Amino acid sequence: MKISVIGTGYVGLVTGTCLAETGNEVLCIDINEDKVKQMQNGVVPIYEPHLDVLFERNIKANRLRFSTSLKEGLDHGDIIFLALPTPEDEDGSADLSYVLGAAKDIGQIMDSYKVIVDKSTVPVGTADRVREAIAKETTVDFDVVSNPEFLREGFAVDDFLKPERIVVGSSSDRATQLMEKLYKPFVRSGNPIIIMDEKSAELTKYAANSFLATKITFMNEIANFCEKVGADVDKVRAGMGTDSRIGKRFLFPGIGYGGSCFPKDVKALHKSGKEHNYDFDILNAVIKVNDVQKKILIPRILSYFNNDLKGKTFAIWGLAFKPETDDIREAPSLYMIEELLEHGVNLNVFDPEAMPNVKRKFGDQLNFTSDMYQAIKDVDALIICTEWSIFRTPDFNKLKSNMKNLVIFDGRNLYDVNDIKAEGFHYSSIGRKSIN
Numbered sequence: 001m002k003i004s005v006i007g008t009g010y011v012g013l014v015t016g017t018c019l020a021e022t023g024n025e026v027l028c029i030d031i032n033e034d035k036v037k038q039m040q041n042g043v044v045p046i047y048e049p050h051l052d053v054l055f056e057r058n059i060k061a062n063r064l065r066f067s068t069s070l071k072e073g074l075d076h077g078d079i080i081f082l083a084l085p086t087p088e089d090e091d092g093s094a095d096l097s098y099v100l101g102a103a104k105d106i107g108q109i110m111d112s113y114k115v116i117v118d119k120s121t122v123p124v125g126t127a128d129r130v131r132e133a134i135a136k137e138t139t140v141d142f143d144v145v146s147n148p149e150f151l152r153e154g155f156a157v158d159d160f161l162k163p164e165r166i167v168v169g170s171s172s173d174r175a176t177q178l179m180e181k182l183y184k185p186f187v188r189s190g191n192p193i194i195i196m197d198e199k200s201a202e203l204t205k206y207a208a209n210s211f212l213a214t215k216i217t218f219m220n221e222i223a224n225f226c227e228k229v230g231a232d233v234d235k236v237r238a239g240m241g242t243d244s245r246i247g248k249r250f251l252f253p254g255i256g257y258g259g260s261c262f263p264k265d266v267k268a269l270h271k272s273g274k275e276h277n278y279d280f281d282i283l284n285a286v287i288k289v290n291d292v293q294k295k296i297l298i299p300r301i302l303s304y305f306n307n308d309l310k311g312k313t314f315a316i317w318g319l320a321f322k323p324e325t326d327d328i329r330e331a332p333s334l335y336m337i338e339e340l341l342e343h344g345v346n347l348n349v350f351d352p353e354a355m356p357n358v359k360r361k362f363g364d365q366l367n368f369t370s371d372m373y374q375a376i377k378d379v380d381a382l383i384i385c386t387e388w389s390i391f392r393t394p395d396f397n398k399l400k401s402n403m404k405n406l407v408i409f410d411g412r413n414l415y416d417v418n419d420i421k422a423e424g425f426h427y428s429s430i431g432r433k434s435i436n
């Protein structure tokens with residue numbers, strides 16, 4: 001099939017590349033000329049495991065091409081994916097100007113039947129607004145479909161190629177059939193393509209992300225309470241998670257959820273509620289708890305150093321909002337860095353992938369190190385913000401001979417409390433007993 005993808009951000013690029021992988025001819029459109037040139041030269045603009053291999057293979061096979069021309073995109077594709085940003089507006093709602101702007105342009109250019117697919121995460125009712133924006137400009141027949149993505153960064157290629165489900169919101173049989181044909185190769189194992197109306201599809205995405213954010217936040221509160229009563233959140237998690245109605249996944253407490261989806265989507269759904277005179281009390285609480293959780297280690301650090309951090313040097317391991325990505329959007333590490341800099345701390349930081357992005361934000365204020373052990377040289381404490389695998393089994397002898405103080409504040413519960421006690425560290429983690 002002939003597919004065009006408008007917008008080559010994270011979602012657009014993964015969608016375009018994976019659709020090419022099943023033999024479709026894909027043309028990706030972006031207004032950023034430098035980025036398009038870069039991609040035409042075979043360079044993937046983001047870090048996402050396995051994407052580079054698929055990218056190269058499909059460019060070589062001439063199934064994946066790039067252009068800055070929307071007209072070319074509309075001439076090429078029978079299905080047009082909109083994978084445009086929907087950033088958070090000042091009031092927390094989703095800014096639809098990119099999506100509706102593209103819809104208007106599409107209406108002006110389109111000269112034959114197209115299926116326009118909303119891939120971006122958009123508030124309920126957006127498919128109708130996209131339809132109106134296009135219809136205003138043209139008399140040509142078209143359909144608008146909502147097809148939310150559920151890709152996790154770091155696993156996006158896998159999630160796209162082997163989805164647990166595909167959600168398609170469509171009220172046109174013609175469009176539904178095309179979407180089913182397109183996605184059939186991805187659900188051979190029997191996972192469902194769930195067809196519904198556009199509004200339900202739009203809400204499914206927000207509901208799923210908000211539920212997961214709530215699940216994590218619930219565990220963060222349980223973890224905080226564990227510390228108060230002397231319980232161990234690892235045990236509570238194991239006990240709870242084995243109940244199949246609860247499930248084992250997304251029960252890991254930490255220094256808050258981050259990333260490009262959860263924070264934005266929870267706020268947008270909350271805001272949407274308000275617009276329809278519905279107050280999502282639960283989401284309000286989730287937002288509040290997560291804001292506090294991101295900084296939960298700060299009072300502990302202050303208390304350990306008698307409220308005087310000036311001139312101290314700390315190492316931070318992990319800057320990305322989660323492992324296997326270079327994405328730092330809403331990363332808890334950023335909140336940590338800002339607070340610690342305000343207290344006059346010198347920071348040595350290390351992350352396997354995200355350092356260039358953090359450098360752009362903080363520049364010379366941080367000391368970027370080339371490996372995890374260089375970061376801990378002569379430091380007063382080590383703070384862990386992201387659970388990259390490489391941090392899980394460090395050489396504790398190296399830590400002991402290089403750190404000035406044997407102090408670890410672990411925002412991701414990487415180590416067994418008893419093991420670390422035996423190594424002689426002061427250790428503070430989330431929802432478990434502290435070792436002094």
Ligand code: UDX
Nearest residue numbers: 149150151152153250251252254257258259261321322
């Ligand atoms: C998420 C959704 O999972 C995906 O379906 C959606 O399409 C986009 O948003 P992503 O943001 O890439 O994906 O990351 P995810 O793995 O879901 O983690 C989100 C945040 O929750 C991270 O900050 C992570 O550290 C945190 N998290 C996750 C926890 O704190 N505890 C957990 O148990 C799981």
